[in-house]
Amino acid sequence: MLRRIVLITLLTSSVCALHWEMHKEASIGNGFEENSGEIETEQLPGKCWACKWVMKKLKKQLSNGATPDDIKNKLGVVCDEIGFLKSVCRKLVNQFTDILVEELSTTDDAGTICANIGVCKKQAWS
Known part of the structure; x- marks a missing residue:
């Protein structure tokens, strides 16, 4: 006892x-x-994780010569595959579509992209 x-x-x-x-x-x-009020950091639980998941998924799907329209089309459907964080994913994509199109055109990794848009905290070593 x-x-x-x-x-x-x-x-x-x-x-x-x-x-x-x-x-x-x-x-x-x-x-x-x-x-x-420009950057909304980690307001919803799982937002950083969802962002990294989406960026990794899209980086694998996109070729080096992907056009902005190709990237927008992929952004429009990628959230259907995330499961229970679908609404978080859609809000994230809708809020940052233009920035994400630009970021996905770079060679940055998923964590860097999510930190650049203010969804995840920047790591001390990056």
Whole structure:
């Protein structure tokens, strides 16, 4: 019985500590980005993951000579394959279509593209 109480207490405190760290990290940020409203970073759960998934999928499907119209057409149908994050994917694609067309024309990888549009955080090493 005592072990269960200690285990529950440890689990609860771990969850609280994790929540506190996430809250503290979210409250620290660049004032320009928060106030400008231009970049919506990680507003929906799974948005970064969905972005990376879509970009990887599209990078595999697109040839080097793909036209902007080809890229737009692929962007229009790629979200049908993502499953339960379909609505997140469609919102992302609709919001950033023009930028994504331009980004998909480069040699950048999926993570870099998603960081460039502000959906994912930039990695310290990139």
